Amino acid sequence: xxxxxxxxxxxxxIAKQLGVSYSNREGWLSGLLDRTVQEQGWNRIELGIAFPTxxxxxxxxxxxxxGENTSCRCYGFLEDLSTPEIYDEGLEKRFEEILxxxxxxxxxxxxxxxxxxxxxxxxxxxxxxxxxxxxxxCGPYAEEYMADLPAKVQRxxxxxxxxxxxxxxxxxxxxxxxxxxxxxxLLLTGHIAGRTDFDREETAKINPxxxxxxxxxxxxGIFYHDRWKRTACEPHSIFLSQxxxxxxxxxxxxxxxxxxxxxxxxxxxxxxxxxIINVDTFQDRLKLSAYGKYLRKxxxxxxxxxHVTMLGILNAEQMKEEYLRCHLYVLPSALENSPNSLGEAxxxxxxxxxxxxGGVHNLLTxxxxxxxxxxxxxEALADRIIEVFTKxxxxxxxxxxxxxxxxxxxxxxxNYYRLIHIYREMMP
Numbered sequence: 001x002x003x004x005x006x007x008x009x010x011x012x013x014i015a016k017q018l019g020v021s022y023s024n025r026e027g028w029l030s031g032l033l034d035r036t037v038q039e040q041g042w043n044r045i046e047l048g049i050a051f052p053t054x055x056x057x058x059x060x061x062x063x064x065x066x067g068e069n070t071s072c073r074c075y076g077f078l079e080d081l082s083t084p085e086i087y088d089e090g091l092e093k094r095f096e097e098i099l100x101x102x103x104x105x106x107x108x109x110x111x112x113x114x115x116x117x118x119x120x121x122x123x124x125x126x127x128x129x130x131x132x133x134x135x136x137x138c139g140p141y142a143e144e145y146m147a148d149l150p151a152k153v154q155r156x157x158x159x160x161x162x163x164x165x166x167x168x169x170x171x172x173x174x175x176x177x178x179x180x181x182x183x184x185x186l187l188l189t190g191h192i193a194g195r196t197d198f199d200r201e202e203t204a205k206i207n208p209x210x211x212x213x214x215x216x217x218x219x220x221g222i223f224y225h226d227r228w229k230r231t232a233c234e235p236h237s238i239f240l241s242q243x244x245x246x247x248x249x250x251x252x253x254x255x256x257x258x259x260x261x262x263x264x265x266x267x268x269x270x271x272x273x274x275x276i277i278n279v280d281t282f283q284d285r286l287k288l289s290a291y292g293k294y295l296r297k298x299x300x301x302x303x304x305x306x307h308v309t310m311l312g313i314l315n316a317e318q319m320k321e322e323y324l325r326c327h328l329y330v331l332p333s334a335l336e337n338s339p340n341s342l343g344e345a346x347x348x349x350x351x352x353x354x355x356x357x358g359g360v361h362n363l364l365t366x367x368x369x370x371x372x373x374x375x376x377x378x379e380a381l382a383d384r385i386i387e388v389f390t391k392x393x394x395x396x397x398x399x400x401x402x403x404x405x406x407x408x409x410x411x412x413x414x415n416y417y418r419l420i421h422i423y424r425e426m427m428p
Contacts, residue, residue: 196359242273249332
């Protein structure tokens, strides 16, 4: 059986061999690849991997060694990931070349967020042997993108926004354009892989005839080792895995923080990912987005400057350190499907408070593994944080239960065998 994976990123294992920089985004894919490489002979599967590249690599194709006894056919395709709302018909020509060279029995595309998904399923032309794995969903995300921002903020346009043509309204419009490509791709597939009530219901609205396959994700191996300890964490510290665009809800947490500080004045928030509030230099000020300005306004008005630290982009090891160091992981998003950051935190046993949105309830059981609260309810968010900080007994229970639940959801062996079963079901 020949299976072609089409990914949103160049996987680190490939990038390291090519000697180029790589992204830690979508680390679960590396987890799946690691588990697959361990299986001698790919379980009678010959694997090909296609991924977007930059000009320095271009439309490469070569056989690469990914394990001691395992090789894989790898293909690059040029795609401008900075403009995912623009469909490049040139991608279809490249996928004609890739598919002609590899001749896959099954096409497995990871994610619907970029134009290459539509391009490759169009060219392949075999819905019965096409599987699209759902990560996020651009359509629902577009509708929730503003995440209750004040209308004035939604309309605001900074110099950076004007130059880049990337105001909040334009960002939302881009998501809606991406949703059109997403819908077109889903209508061309016969099989969909997901893991939540949310993604099953949303994809069924688009293509009710596609067969839905339940498939959990295997996360990066580093998060399966070590565990959070209350005695080793920084008391009253909160960790966010990212907060650089409205959908992730950083502003909700900033609005909830004053109430938390009344009882726990030493509370401190650490945020990973792009730092969009930095104004250290004149150039930084010129790069400030409307959302960044709003976050700075909340910090200034609520006197939170000494209670917020932006950590920048972190690798897997650094992320793990932050999870283990924090007292609490918070997911305040306006919408999520199955956030890997929540899965990573739970694997380590970090106490979690999350907005009850999308598919989050399929990962975290309210009152058992952690706490859920109504999306956008700032008062409820503050109350949940205070409860975790106050009640030591529930913290240990949450930690133990979260680890157990996450190890079932993200069991590498079970997820791998489930994937192989899906592939075999798809074969005639």
